Every structure is written in structure tokens, then in C-alpha cells.
Amino acid sequence: MWQRSILGRTVRSVHLIHMCVVPISCTSIQRHHSMGKERGGARPKGPPHVSPKQSPAVQEISGRDLFTVTEVLSSKEASCIVEYAESLGLTHQSSRGPKFGEAFRDNDRVSIQDQAWADTLWTALGLQGTLGRDPTTGAQPVGLNPNLRFYRYRPGQRFGRHIDESNDLGGGKFTLYTVLIYLSTPGEGGETVFYNRGKRLAAVSPRTGLALLHRHGRDCLLHEGAEVAAGEKWVLRSDVVYA
Numbered sequence: 001m002w003q004r005s006i007l008g009r010t011v012r013s014v015h016l017i018h019m020c021v022v023p024i025s026c027t028s029i030q031r032h033h034s035m036g037k038e039r040g041g042a043r044p045k046g047p048p049h050v051s052p053k054q055s056p057a058v059q060e061i062s063g064r065d066l067f068t069v070t071e072v073l074s075s076k077e078a079s080c081i082v083e084y085a086e087s088l089g090l091t092h093q094s095s096r097g098p099k100f101g102e103a104f105r106d107n108d109r110v111s112i113q114d115q116a117w118a119d120t121l122w123t124a125l126g127l128q129g130t131l132g133r134d135p136t137t138g139a140q141p142v143g144l145n146p147n148l149r150f151y152r153y154r155p156g157q158r159f160g161r162h163i164d165e166s167n168d169l170g171g172g173k174f175t176l177y178t179v180l181i182y183l184s185t186p187g188e189g190g191e192t193v194f195y196n197r198g199k200r201l202a203a204v205s206p207r208t209g210l211a212l213l214h215r216h217g218r219d220c221l222l223h224e225g226a227e228v229a230a231g232e233k234w235v236l237r238s239d240v241v242y243a
């Protein structure tokens with residue numbers, strides 16, 4: 001009896017400690033996003049804070065044309081970005097398909113235009129040192145495309161084979177690399193798969209906080225976002241801007 005009551009007390013105190021744990025909330029950077037909808041006077045929060053990373057670890061898949069960088073975001077930062085994207089509201093994306101020259105597409109997406117957050121991310125991700133001068137044009141990497149896109153794939157969804165175009169942003173600025181930052185680790189599937197001359201070159205498994213960079217435009221490899229089999233795949237998509 002005595003022993004049982006001691007055990008009972010122990011269990012109760014563990015329970016109390018558990019109840020006192022307060023989840024750390026996502027701190028948004030202190031400004032409000034211009035595209036957000038106002039509901040009942042409440043303005044939506046700005047994008048979440050992302051802290052600078054010290055020494056990102058680069059893993060080359062095909063030299064600096066295709067590589068990954070580990071842990072550019074912490075899992076807390078990634079989940080706060082997902083929460084932020086959800087608060088903006090995603091819309092379903094589809095296409096007419098390859099018969100009409102369009103990649104098959106089935107996912108949900110929202111995009112923002114935010115130069116300040118793109119600059120914050122560029123600094124925080126620590127990618128400056130991983131990309132050098134473009135040998136063809138002599139241009140230098142200067143930041144991320146302020147057009148930031150958030151993708152969500154649920155089981156059964158995918159993005160068919162395609163190539164990414166380079167964008168002319170004006171003022172001598174253009175994009176040369178696609179940047180995909182995985183914001184979640186799906187249960188199964190969802191790899192970003194690359195092909196070279198009809199053969200499968202590499203499949204990158206989405207992992208929270210991992211960044212995948214590949215050259216686009218003229219040198220873009222054919223690639224796809226494979227079907228997600230379990231869980232949700234979230235991606236933050238931008239491009240590296242050169243000038």
C-alpha cells in the first residue's frame with residue numbers, strides 16, 4: 001500500500017511537470033505581410049524568424065551543378081514556416097499535362113513577394129560561400145529571388161518531369177539556380193529525382209532543413225517531384241539571383 005501510494009505520488013508529479021511544458025511559439029519578424037488578408041481587423045503575422053547558420057555542410061551530387069546543403073533550417077524554423085504558409089492559404093495547382101507541353105502538376109501552393117525576407121534567408125542559409133562566379137557571364141551570386149513559393153504535397157500528389165527556366169529580374173539580375181528547402185520529412189516517397197540523357201542520375205529524399213540546389217535555365221537537368229506515398233512533403237522554393 002505504502003509503496004503504491006509513493007508510486008502514485010511519483011506518477012502524479014510527473015504528470016504535473018508534463019502539464020507545465022509550454023510549446024515555444026513561432027516568432028514572426030516584426031512586420032506584417034502586404035499580401036495577407038485581414039480578418040476582423042487582425043492582421044496576419046509576417047514570416048518567421050530564421051537565424052544565421054554557421055558552416056553549412058555541402059554534399060555534391062554533380063559538382064556545384066547539383067548539390068545539397070544540410071541543416072540550413074532547424075526543425076522549429078521549418079515548422080514555423082509551414083505554419084506561416086498555412087496561414088496564408090494554399091491553392092491547388094494542376095496543369096493540362098505533357099500533351100500540351102506542360103509538366104504534370106498536382107500539389108498545393110502559395111507564393112509571396114518579399115525582398116526583405118529573401119535577404120534574411122539568403123544571409124541565414126549561409127549559401128554565399130557555396131556558389132562562385134558564373135564562368136559564362138562572370139556574374140556573382142547576390143541573393144535569393146524575392147518570389148518565394150511554398151509547396152505542399154499530400155499522399156498521391158507529385159510534380160512531373162520538367163526543367164526550370166532562368167528568370168530575368170531586370171536591372172542586370174537573373175536567376176541561375178533553383179533552391180528547394182524541404183520543410184518536412186514525408187513518411188514515404190516525394191524524392192526530387194534528376195535525369196541525365198534519359199537515365200536516372202540521382203534521387204534526393206526530402207528531409208526537414210535540407211536545401212537542394214541545381215542549375216537551371218540552359219543547363220537545367222530534367223527533374224521531377226516523385227509521388228508522396230505517406231505523410232506531407234513541404235518545400236520552400238526560390239532561386240539564386242546573379243548580377
Ligand SMILES: O=C(O)CCC(=O)C(=O)O
Pocket residue numbers: 151159164178180190191192193223224225226235237
Ligand atoms: O518538389 C520537388 O521535389 C520538385 C519541385 C520542382 O521541381 C520545382 O519547383 O521546379
